[in-house]
Amino acid sequence: MSDAPAPHTRRGPLAKLADFFDDRTGYRAVVHEALYERVPGGARWRYVWGSSLVFAFITQMVTGLVLWSSYSASAQTAWESVYFIQHEMAGGWLVRGIHHVMAQAMVVLLALHLMQVVIDGAYRAPREVNFWLGLILMQLVLGMALTGYLLPWDQKGYWATRVATNLAGLVPLIGPSLQQLVVGGPDYGHHTLTRFFALHAGFLPGTLIAFLVVHLTLFRKHGLCAKQPITKPDCMFWPDQVLKDVVAMLAVLAVVLGVILLPAVRAMVEGRPIDPGELGAELGAPADPSQPYAAARPEWYFLFLFQFLKVFEGWGADGEFLGAIVVPGAVLGAMFLMPLIGRWKLGHRFNVLFTVAILVGAGLLTAMALREDYAAVWADREAYAHVEQLIEETGNDPEKIAAALGNDDTRIAEFRAEARELEAIRRSEAFFAAVEQAEADAHRAVELAGRPERIPPGGALELIRTDPLSQGPKLFAQHCSSCHAHVDPAAPEAAELLAASSAANLYRFGSAAWARGLLDPEQVAGPAYFGNTAHAEDDMVSYVTDDMSDRDSWSEEQIEAVAVALAAEAAVVGDESLDPAIVEQGRALMADEERCGSCHHAGDNETENGYAPDLAGWAGREWLIGIITNPNHERFYPETNDRMPSFGVAEEGGVPALSETQIGLIADWLRGEWYRGE
Amino acid sequence: MADPAPVPPPADARRSFLTKLMAMVGGGLATLTPVAAGVWMTLDPLRRKSSAASFLPITKLESVPDDGLPRQFPVIADRNDAWTGFAAEPIGAVYLRREQGSDTIEAVSATCPHAGCFIELDKRDRCFRCPCHNSVFTLDGGIVSPSPSPRTMDSLECEVRDGRVAVKWENYYSGIAEKVARP
């Protein structure tokens, strides 16, 4: 203790306390040693990457620990708890945002640190072991990035992880067991989350800390590997290099915060309110194994590996094995050999070139992946119109195409090339559509989770599976759309869709607008109503076209009243302000046994059901559920059902085509009854 | 500053060897016991089997139009996820396809044999496409080369009885040329 103060100088109580501890621990020497490291040739900016990485890691530990305290790893609570963090907890979006963006910054810093070490030859003796430790640390960081991606248990993380773990299954011999161990069983679920979480927050960072301590100790033992030649005088780590390091840390932090706050700035510029859901890390719709996710992509820094799998197109199983296991393994192996290669005369140059080549290659692959996904943005779609037309005309039959091109080989080859480009553009368009759909789904999930009733114990997936707005279109597409259209008659594509349909257009079915069309002699026999059905020549159609167009028996005002009264029976969302007086008038006309009531049961008239559908409660929830369940019921079409299946009736020993819940979802969706946020 | 390294006092070589041996074995046993217990538990997932392949009812025959165009159907079954039991949950998806006038159905799994993404149907081009790495398959699940996928789509055994379609649901390992069912 050479710099211990002389005992006779007067010292204050604080200094005495410090002395007390120093006597017993020797901390002053430790601090001194930590701070007063000689930096040969003076402080330099190129030395800041290592400290920035340590800073990034500490940031991750702090934010990670806080996130941990609010996170719950299970298939029914992971998404839900992350939703709560992101959308409801004070500062949740900020902590999660920092954790998410800093993870990406860490990957960038790793690449920079590696470049600097290789270019400066800092892997050479005696620093070989420390270089190897660095490579291990790099893999640990990438491992944390990979495992962290799954934890929110959203569609994005779920599908990306499925691909990643399936690739792990390709490792020779132990692959399938390895995969099963990582996944926590044969299927993805609770134990996939608990295991990934244990890896992400326990095993990997724990190991990382242990290796980091050794890495830093060895670094101090060998001293800084100075950039040669040394031209400036040496300096001390504290404060000259520390200042530069701190500036670098602040720069990293500024970039991270900038990325998080960018959407807020954008919202302010556009004059929109700021939505905390937009800030920081995004949260997709809850993971659903039964819902395809066409926008599945890994995080951008793994995009090159993702793209690399496509490079081996046509190699069959070998290709995937090469792309996912062999080549990445070989590259990593070569990096481990760098210190040995570096001993050889040209070795250093080789190492630098190799590292640059790898980084450039990864960059190119990333660019390729992005270019493929975004091809539609800069493609000139018009230029391919003729290709599209020819494919459509010929049904993509190669012989017909050849004939259309006059069997001219060069023209055929040209056409093929263009067709391939067109396909790439269409794939990109499909990707955009998928991303848009994913965003809509995510938005809806968040909206539902924010309902005053909160998320049910079964989790957010239950919310979505019982949401008419999410499920209605899917169920309709699967079960109803082969006959019924569902299109706004004013939409540009309406005419084409209606012509192709073979039953009524159910867009806003039950609304006054729909009922007006039904009672319009011009429309009732058109494709939006009975035109394409077996009812095209029925009494209903002739009544509307003949009797209702006769102004002596039906005035326009009366027809309107009936339409409004029908809408009042249906009471669909959007038709809340019907005039009660008109409804009353229409109800009377409907029940009138000289008019609608001659065939239809309506109000309290005496007409029995059986000949024409019941107008009491027409298109209401119960009525709709009834007709979907069993259109042959006497309230609907016991004798004259055209082709509609009884979706809710099970044949002996079988299951009905649609469950009660599903039928309810379709009815609610058609009626516009779903939760609407503010 | 550091003290000079302590020099061990000369001792009886045989006794000292025994001491070292006992210290090492004892220490090893003490630390390895929790590790071994931990490894045992960590390996538990290897014992777990996916629900045994069985025929699951999918839909009615008439819900699969006989136009040669596949239709997607969810596969519904009871499913256990560790401690949670789900009754009648969608556990996957199949494409069913029926040729004109035929009463038999071809079923293929919607899971991509490349790396497990969800294959989608492209109605316009009348083919299957995987959105992940662009594998393309014909409507009967055949491979369109060049393709990243190592094999055709996985066909599933399918039974039509009394107008109802049932499919033997199985998961297969991805990324390899042969179709091997997971245990």
Ligand code: FES
């Ligand atoms: S997972 Fe389908 S192509 Fe890769």
